[in-house]
Amino acid sequence: MLGGEPQDVLIDGEVVEAVGTGLSADGAEVVEADGKVLLPGLVDLHTHLREPGREDSETVLTGTRAAACGGYTAVFAMANTFPVADTAGVVEQVYRLGQEHGYCDVQPIGAVTVGLEGKKLAELGAMHESAAGVTVFSDDGKCVDDAVIMRRALEYVKAFGGVVAQHAQEPRLTEGAQMNEGVVSAELGLGGWPAVAEESIIARDVLLAEHVGSRVHICHLSTAGSVEIVRWAKSRGIDVTAEVTPHHLLLTDELVRTYNPVYKVNPPLRTERDVMALREALADGTIDIVATDHAPHPHEDKDCEWAAAAMGMVGLETALSVVQQTMVETGLLDWAGVADRMSVKPALIGRAAGHGRPVSAGEPANLTLVDTAYRGAVDPAGFASRSRNTPYEGRELPGRVTHTWLRGKATLVDGKLA
Template structure:
C-alpha cells in the first residue's frame, strides 16, 4: 500500500550533491533529476547546467518521518496549523508527518481525515498522513469509523486516541481485531486513567519534595502489559506511543521475544530530560507522559540502541503561550519538538557512540514508514528512488532560539540549550523546502544553496 506524497509543482530543477556521506558512510555524489535520484557514485560528471551543492562533511539521510505529530488543525489553529506545523517539520528535516486525531472536530470520520490530507497537499512542505481516532470523539465508548477512514482517499492505517488511553480492554480488543482486516495498527497512549487522576509529574522523590501529585510508572506499564497480551491473542499489530519508563522497555522486550507484533516509540525529550527539570515549576517541562528519572532515560536510550524501541517520534505538541505561561497545575501538557528532534538524537545517541547514522535513518525514517505501511517515504538512497532527502551537517553547535522556529507555538523545553547539527538542505520529491535552515518560499525555490 502506497501513500502518495504531497503533489509538487512546478518540476524541481536538477541538483548535484557533491561529497556527502550517505548514512554517514563512504563519500558519494548524488544527482537528483526529474524528482528522482538519478545517480549515486564518486566523481559524478555534471550533466550540464545543474546546480552543485557542496556536501563535504555532511550526512545524507532519507527524509525524516514523524509518526506522532499534533498539527492542531482543525480547531486548534491558535496553537498550530497544517501550514505552520509542516514548515516546522521541513526545518527539522522531515519529509512526512503523521497527524494525530485529537483535533476539533476529532478525526474520527472519513470527512475529517480527508480535510487534513487536503490541507497537507495545499501546504506541500511535507507529506501529511492523517491518523484516525480509535473511538468516536476520543470518548473511549464505541469504535470510530475505522473502515471508512481506511478506505478513504487518506487511506488511514494508523489509529490512535492519543492524549487519551483506550482503557476499556474489550474495546481495545475489538479495535485490534478490526484493524487487522486491513493491516492497520493501533497506536496506544498507555496511561491508566484511574492511576493518574490529578497527576502532575512523575511519581518519585522529586514529586514528593515539590508537593505535586505523582504519576506512577505502573500507570504506563500496566496498560502496555495488557495490550501486548491482547495483541498476541488477536494476532494484530500494536504500537506503543511515547514509551517513557525502564519497566515499559522490559515489557516490550519480553513481548518481542514472545513474537508479539508490537512496536514502540520514544520521544526526543524522554531521551534527554528528567523529572529534575520540574524543580523550577516551569511548565515548559510539563508533558504527558511526564519526564522520568535518570535511570529511565538511560533505559530508553539502551532500548532504542538495541532495537527494543523501534523509532523516535516527536510528539510535537504546540500550545499558545497563555496555556503554558501559568502555574504548573493549570498549565497544559506538551512540548514542541519537530525542529530540534534530530539534534537531540545526535547529541544523545550518535555523539555518545550508542548509534550510527545508519541507525538514525532506521529509527527516524525507515521504520516509521514501515509501521505506517507507507512505502513512499523512508526509501534507500539509491538510483531510481524519489528524492526525499536531508543533508545534515553534524559539526555546528547552536543555541535554540524559538523566535526563529516556524511553529506557531514556542513551548520548547530546549530554548536556550546548545545543540549540535544544522539542516543544510531538505528535499521533498527533489524540491528544496529548506536551505541553510531557512524555509524556501515557492518563488525562490531554485536559489543557490550555501556550502556545508
C-alpha cells in the same frame, strides 16, 4: 552519505538519478555538502498539527513548515483535533491541507473511538477506505482503557493491516497527577504519575495483540519497566512496536524543580535511570523509532502556574539535534542507525509509501542534509512552528538541518524555508 567515502547524489525530477563519485550534469544546481551527512527524509509517526480547531496553536501549514526545518518529509497527524478526526470527512480535510501546502506529506491518524471518548469504535473502515487511506489509529491524549474496546479495535484493523497506537495511561492511577511519581514529586508536593500506570496498559495490550494476532504500537514509551515489557513481548513474537520521544531521551524530572511549565508533558519526564534505559532500548532495537510528539500550545496555555498549564512540547525542529547528542555522540547509534529509527522504520510502521527508502538510484528524492559539526543555542524565536513551547530554549545542541527535499523539490535551503 551515511558512512564510508563521500559520494555525489544526482537528483532528476522526483527521483535520485544516480549515486557515485565524480558525477556531473550540465546545468544542474550544485549543493556543496562536504563534511555533511545525507539521510533519507525523516518520518514522524506522532505529530500534533492542531488543525482543525486549534489554529491558534498550529496549522497544517505552520506544522509542515516546522517539519521541513527539522528534516522531515512526512508526518502522521494525530486525531485529537476539534472536531476529532473520527470520520472520513475530517481525515480527508487534513490530508488535502497537507497536499495543498507541500512542505511535507501529511498522513492523518484516525481516532480509535468516537470523540476520543473510549465508548464506541469510530469509523475505522471508512477512514481507511477514504482518500486519506488511514492505516494508523490512536486516541492519543487519552488511553483506550476499556479492554473490550481495545480488543475490538485490534480485530478490526487486522483486516486491512492497520495498527492501533496506544497512549498507555491507566486513567484511574493518574487522577490529579502532575509529574512523575518519585522522590522529586514527594519533595515538591505535586501529584505523582506512577510508572505502573503506563506499564500495566502496555502489558495488557501486548497480550491482547497476541490473542488477536494484530499489530499494536506503543506511543511515547517512557519508563524502564515499559522497556522490559516490550522486550519480553517481542521475545514471544508478539507484533508490537514502540516509540520514544527526544525529550524522554534527554530530560529528567529534576527539571520540574524549576516549576517551569515548559517541562510539563504527558507522559511526564522520568528519572535518569529511565532515560538511560530508553537510550539503550533504542540502540538495541527494543524501541523501534523516535517520534516527536510535537505538541504546540499558545503562549497563554504555558505561561501560567504549573497546575493550570497544558501538557506538551514542540519538537519537530529540534528532534534530530537531540538524537545526535543523546545517541550519536554517546556512541549508541551511528548515522545509519539514526536513519533506521527516524525514517526507515517509522515509514514501515505507518505504511508511508515512498518514504524511508535508501538513498540510491531510482528511489524517491526524499532527502535531508545535516551539518553535524554545527553547534548552537536553541532560539525559539526563529521557529517555523506557530508555538514556542520548547524545553530547549538557550540550550546548546549539536547538528543543524541545512537542506530538505520532498520528491526532488527543495523545501529547505541553507536552513531557510524554500
